[in-house]
Amino acid sequence: MSQRPRVAVAKFTSCDGCQLSLLDAEDDLLAVCERVELAHFAEASSDLQPGPYDVALVEGSITTEHDAERLRELRRQARYLVTIGACATSGGIQALRAWGDVGEWVEAVYPTPAFIDTLATSTPIAEHVLVDFELRGCPISAKQLVTVITALAEGRRPKLPSHSVCLDCKRRGTVCVVVAQGTACLGPVTQTGCGAICPAYNRGCYGCYGPMPQANGRRLVDQFQRLGHGADRLVPLLRNFNAAAPDFRRESERLEQAADGGAS
Amino acid sequence: MSDELVDVPILTRVEGEGALTLRLRDGKLVDAQLRIYEPPRLFEALLRGRPLEDAPDITARICGICPVAYQMSAVHALEMALGVMISPEIRRLRRLLYCGEWIESHALHTHLLQAPDFFDAASGIELAQRFPEEVTRGLQLKKFGNRLLEMLGGRAIHPINVAVGGFHRWPPRAEWDALIPSFEWGLEAAQAAARWVATFPFPDFEQDYESVCVAGPGEYPFNEGDIAIGPSMTIPVAEYEQHFAERQVAHSTALQSVRLPAETAYLVGPLARINLQREHLRPVARRLADEIGFENPCRNPYRAIVARGLELVQAYEEALTILREGVPRGPSRISYTPRAGQGCAATEAPRGLLYHHYEVDDAGRLVSARIIPPTSQNQGQIENDLRAYATRQLLTTTRRDVIATGCERLVRSYDPCISCATHFLKVRWEDAV
Ligand code: SF4
Ligand code: SF4
Numbered sequence: 001m002s003q004r005p006r007v008a009v010a011k012f013t014s015c016d017g018c019q020l021s022l023l024d025a026e027d028d029l030l031a032v033c034e035r036v037e038l039a040h041f042a043e044a045s046s047d048l049q050p051g052p053y054d055v056a057l058v059e060g061s062i063t064t065e066h067d068a069e070r071l072r073e074l075r076r077q078a079r080y081l082v083t084i085g086a087c088a089t090s091g092g093i094q095a096l097r098a099w100g101d102v103g104e105w106v107e108a109v110y111p112t113p114a115f116i117d118t119l120a121t122s123t124p125i126a127e128h129v130l131v132d133f134e135l136r137g138c139p140i141s142a143k144q145l146v147t148v149i150t151a152l153a154e155g156r157r158p159k160l161p162s163h164s165v166c167l168d169c170k171r172r173g174t175v176c177v178v179v180a181q182g183t184a185c186l187g188p189v190t191q192t193g194c195g196a197i198c199p200a201y202n203r204g205c206y207g208c209y210g211p212m213p214q215a216n217g218r219r220l221v222d223q224f225q226r227l228g229h230g231a232d233r234l235v236p237l238l239r240n241f242n243a244a245a246p247d248f249r250r251e252s253e254r255l256e257q258a259a260d261g262g263a264s
Numbered sequence: 265m266s267d268e269l270v271d272v273p274i275l276t277r278v279e280g281e282g283a284l285t286l287r288l289r290d291g292k293l294v295d296a297q298l299r300i301y302e303p304p305r306l307f308e309a310l311l312r313g314r315p316l317e318d319a320p321d322i323t324a325r326i327c328g329i330c331p332v333a334y335q336m337s338a339v340h341a342l343e344m345a346l347g348v349m350i351s352p353e354i355r356r357l358r359r360l361l362y363c364g365e366w367i368e369s370h371a372l373h374t375h376l377l378q379a380p381d382f383f384d385a386a387s388g389i390e391l392a393q394r395f396p397e398e399v400t401r402g403l404q405l406k407k408f409g410n411r412l413l414e415m416l417g418g419r420a421i422h423p424i425n426v427a428v429g430g431f432h433r434w435p436p437r438a439e440w441d442a443l444i445p446s447f448e449w450g451l452e453a454a455q456a457a458a459r460w461v462a463t464f465p466f467p468d469f470e471q472d473y474e475s476v477c478v479a480g481p482g483e484y485p486f487n488e489g490d491i492a493i494g495p496s497m498t499i500p501v502a503e504y505e506q507h508f509a510e511r512q513v514a515h516s517t518a519l520q521s522v523r524l525p526a527e528t529a530y531l532v533g534p535l536a537r538i539n540l541q542r543e544h545l546r547p548v549a550r551r552l553a554d555e556i557g558f559e560n561p562c563r564n565p566y567r568a569i570v571a572r573g574l575e576l577v578q579a580y581e582e583a584l585t586i587l588r589e590g591v592p593r594g595p596s597r598i599s600y601t602p603r604a605g606q607g608c609a610a611t612e613a614p615r616g617l618l619y620h621h622y623e624v625d626d627a628g629r630l631v632s633a634r635i636i637p638p639t640s641q642n643q644g645q646i647e648n649d650l651r652a653y654a655t656r657q658l659l660t661t662t663r664r665d666v667i668a669t670g671c672e673r674l675v676r677s678y679d680p681c682i683s684c685a686t687h688f689l690k691v692r693w694e695d696a697v
Contacts, residue, residue, distance in 0.1 A: 013303045017328020017421045023372060024410060024420060029403065033389050044376065045387030046672075063303045093325050096310040105309035111510075118304055139328060139421040197418040201425045202433040206321065208422075232627075236314050240322065 005054035005153045008040035010074050012060030012067050013094055013122060017139040018085035019043055019059050025142040032146060036153050051077030055152050057145075061087045061094060061122045068128055075129040080152055083125045084145065086138035086241040090210055093138075094122040095244035124244070133158055137193050138208040138241040144193055161192050164212050165205050168196035177204055184224045184237055189215035189247070206240055211247035221251050231259035284671055286654055293658060296650035298643060298675060311633040316342055316602070316624050317428055323620070323635065324422045329372070332365035332413070333613030334635075335426040336487050337620040342428045344607030345624050346600045353592040354430040355488075361416045361426070362487050362611070363583035367409025367450075368420065369614035370534075370576045373679045374461055375402030378569050381673045382464040398460055401453050405576065408446045412583060415439045430597035437591045447584040454580045455552055458573030462556040467670070469656070470563040471649055474523065475536035476641070478612050484544040484578055485537050487611045492540050493523070493530075501610050504619055510640065520644040521636060529644030532616030533678065534571035535562055546585070549578040565649055566677045572614075602628030613638050615679045639680045646678055 009019050023029065023044060039049040056078035062068050075081055083089045091098075097105060102120045106113045125131055135148055144160055151158035165187035169176065177183040177199045185204030187196065191212035198205045211217065217238075224234055238252040287295045307326055311319065319338040324331035336358060343350065350358075375398070376388030385391040392399035410420040415435050417423020425431050478485035479492040490498050491507075499507055511522050523530050538545075538553070539561035545553060553574050562571065608621040616638030623631040650671055657667045 013305060015325050015328040017325070017331070020328045020421060023376065024368075027407070030389070030392065030400075038387075038389070041387075045389065046380075047386035047390070063305075067303065093307075093310065093322060094305045097306065100309065102306075105306045106304070108309045108312075109304070109306055118306075138325065139419075194419070198424050201418050203424065203427075233315065236318060240318070241325065 004035065004037045006039040006049075006052075007036045007149065008051065008053040008056045008074070008078065009038070009043070010040075010056055010058050010071075011042070012058070012071065012088070012125075013063040014060030014085065014087040014092060016043065016059070018087070018137075019057070021084075021140050021142040021145055022057075025146055028142075028146050032149060036149060053078045055080045055082060055149065057082050057084050057149075058088050058125050059084050061091045061124060062128055063094060063119050063122045064117055065119065066117075071125065071128050080132045081125075081129065082133045082135060082148060082152070083131050084135045085140050086136065086208060086210060087122075088125045089134045089136060089245075090242045091122045091124050091244035093241050093243070096239060097122055098244060099239070122244070135160075136191055136209045141193050141195075162213055163192050164188055164215075165190045165192055165194065165196045165199075165209070168192050169199050172196055172200060174200045177202065178227075182227045184227070184229045184234060186220075186237065189217050189220055204237075206237060207248060208241050210242035210245045215247050217247050217251040218254070221255060231255045235259075284650070284668070284675060286650075286667070286671065288658075291658065291662070293651065293655045296647055296654050296671070298646055298650065298680075308633045308635060311630050314630050316345075316622070316628050316630050319622065319630065319633070320426045320428065321422075321424070326635070326637070328421050329369055330365060330613045330615070330618075331422045332361055332417070332426075333611055333618050334620075335423070336362060336611045337609050337618045337635075338622075339426060339428050340488060340609030340611065341607045341620040341622050342624070344609060345605040345622055346428070346603060346607070347605070348429050348598050348600045350430060350598055351594055353594050354596070354598070356586055356589070357416065357431060357434075357592055358487055360583055360586045361413065361423070363579045363586070364409050364412035364416065364420075366575060366579040366614050367583070368406050368413065369409075369679075370572045370579070371402050371406035371409060371457075373614075374457065374569055374572050374576065375399055375406070377679065378572075378676055379461065379464070381676060382466075398457070402457060405450055405453055405457060405580075408443070408450050409579075411446065412443060415443060427597055429600055430595070432597065434592055434596045440587065440591050444584070444587050447580060447587055451548065451577070451580040451584055454573075454577045455548070458552055458570070458577055459556060461573040462558075462570050464569065466564060466566045468564075469566065469653060469674075471565065471652060473531040473536070473539070473561070473563060473645065474528065475539045475561070476523075476530050476532050477537045477540055477617055478610050479541070480544065482544065484546070484582075485541050485612045488609070491610060491617070495540060501608055501619075504608065504610065505621070508619075508636075508641075510636065520647075521641040522644060529648050530641070531645050532638050532641045533568065534575050534614075534616075535565070535568045536616065537612060538562070538571045538574060545574070545578055546581040548581050549574055552577055565674060568677050568679070572679075575614075602626060615639065616642060639678075642678055642680065646675055646680065649674055 086092050148158040178185050183204040186207035187205040190205050190207045191209045193209045235252050235255050238248045283299045285297050320335040323334040323338045380391045413420040417425045474494050476493050478489045479498050480489040490500050492498050604626040606623045610619045619636040621634040625631050
């Protein structure tokens with residue numbers, strides 16, 4: 001990439017929060033724009049240039065067939081493809097449809113469900129195309145985004161930490177909400193990136209950066225159960241913005257089965 | 265007969281994804297449609313059965329640009345269902361948090377999304393080459409809104425500190441005090457920004473509107489109150505669903521909110537607020553409205569950017585007042601015991617009225633949710649405006665690209681948030697027959 005790398009921002013099913021993070025990097029925004037060319041960024045510019053692109057930043061999950069096709073086309077146009085946020089990396093909050101009946105959900109929300117064209121699934125980008133780098137979070141951190149764009153612009157592979165939120169709490173000197181208050185907190189199994197905000201604000205982590213590599217969710221859930229938390233609270237805790245991430249998904253389903261088994 | 269479609273396949277500089285189609289027959293406008301192709305996320309369905317405490321975190325994810333509005337409507341509605349009375353200190357902090365969102369959203373829209381239209385620029389970044397000082401000032405104004413959200417909410421997008429009953433924690437005093445100088449600068453800078461946008465070359469186009477907004481108790485509409493419908497009617501929020509309904513209308517493929525019983529379109533957002541509640545602006549903002557000669561009621565949709573500029577001043581003024589009153593005291597959160605019930609509330613998202621209605625059971629779970637975002641309320645009015653605008657333009661020009669650009673700008677002046685539009689339908693498009 002000798003010239004300014006051409007960056008495209010693409011959106012699938014999502015809230016726009018992750019791409020907004022780029023506009024939220026106010027101090028860096030104009031500087032970033034000097035280093036890279038924002039060739040296609042519909043939320044920010046009416047000047048939409050065709051590919052190929054050096055980097056495609058992809059927000060959102062795949063919930064329609066048409067979007068799956070649009071994504072494959074984008075992949076053909078992009079040298080590097082980076083997913084931004086929980087929707088793109090694990091399916092987002094809309095992936096909860098995996099545990100519901102989409103047909104019934106559509107009927108509950110829309111008076112004329114026949115007009116609705118949506119899949120029964122909300123899948124992450126990596127289930128459809130090759131992903132070069134994943135940026136976690138709901139939303140992503142603007143700082144990490146700038147790090148990734150800068151690294152790719154310089155032809156380096158971005159390096160981001162993958163330890164747990166828990167470790168950042170220790171660094172910040174935050175009193176542990178599990179130890180002090182018995183709160184169910186996903187910090188020990190959640191990947192860092194947010195700066196460990198929730199415990200600092202006196203609440204448990206709800207896992208918006210998704211499971212860290214080698215998370216031992218099972219042990220943590222067992223511990224929470226010993227502290228008196230029931231499946232009625234732990235299942236929704238594991239099932240939110242990264243509900244479909246394999247580690248969170250497995251634990252929530254195990255809890256649910258155990259609860260059902262216990263009831264019958 | 266010759267049929268023709270003028271297509272703007274992707275609306276840019278808006279939140280979410282939408283498109284626009286004008287259908288012509290023999291050179292005359294037959295229809296104008298704002299098409300929303302944002303896939304449905306089914307929030308109202310996925311909330312069912314969850315602990316009610318999840319509502320503020322989850323509904324925030326409807327929209328990355330106005331998450332606080334979702335959190336505020338949700339907590340107010342749920343507190344009504346639970347019979348929770350919040351303290352004046354919690355109320356004060358919620359207003360402050362909302363100021364942060366109005367500031368970042370209005371500063372973003374005025375400077376980066378809408379202003380480029382008046383100078384034929386494709387983006388705020390391109391505009392910055394012509395107006396470096398103004399755009400940099402706009403970004404700075406936006407940044408302090410974000411800093412405020414971070415102090416109170418932990419982060420700017422999807423804040424984590426809002427809870428049913430109050431806040432998980434009060435913000436730290438040092439961070440609170442440190443913001444005061446930024447907001448003193450901001451109050452001045454916001455006035456300069458509003459004066460600047462008031463000089464833009466506005467197209468000469470006027471429409472009749474029925475304005476609808478929250479009617480705050482003696483204050484500019486914000487996070488609570490009744491609902492004002494036009495200048496002479498006010499209803500309690502609990503009666504909202506008797507006066508407004510969502511419809512699928514024949515000429516459109518999207519759900520639209522209408523006024524009952526006449527099934528007419530109406531206007532929400534900054535123009536509606538200022539048209540109905542101008543006298544409740546804080547003194548600096550009110551004086552500025554007079555100084556720049558802001559007409560009342562304003563009937564030119566493009567001038568919503570001026571209303572937004574005045575509200576940016578209002579939000580800075582309000583925030584500075586609250587910050588100067590000092591850090592809050594007392595419990596940051598009111599406790600409650602779950603009970604079965606229903607509650608509803610409306611607040612003013614930056615782009616207009618946002619209504620939530622919930623039913624909860626005695627175990628503290630959500631039984632049902634109903635969310636009516638501003639964009640679905642404005643959509644009928646946007647299409648009315650488009651029809652009037654395009655019809656008029658066709659009398660003087662045959663340049664389809666010129667008309668299409670004008671229409672796109674008209675839509676953008678509403679700052680529609682298409683991600684928020686949980687009720688829009690996926691469009692199956694057919695050519696004109
Ligand atoms: S990951 Fe979260 S912030 Fe990002 S687009 Fe999805 S819902 Fe929005
Ligand atoms: S502490 Fe957990 S839930 Fe809170 S912001 Fe960080 S990762 Fe997200």
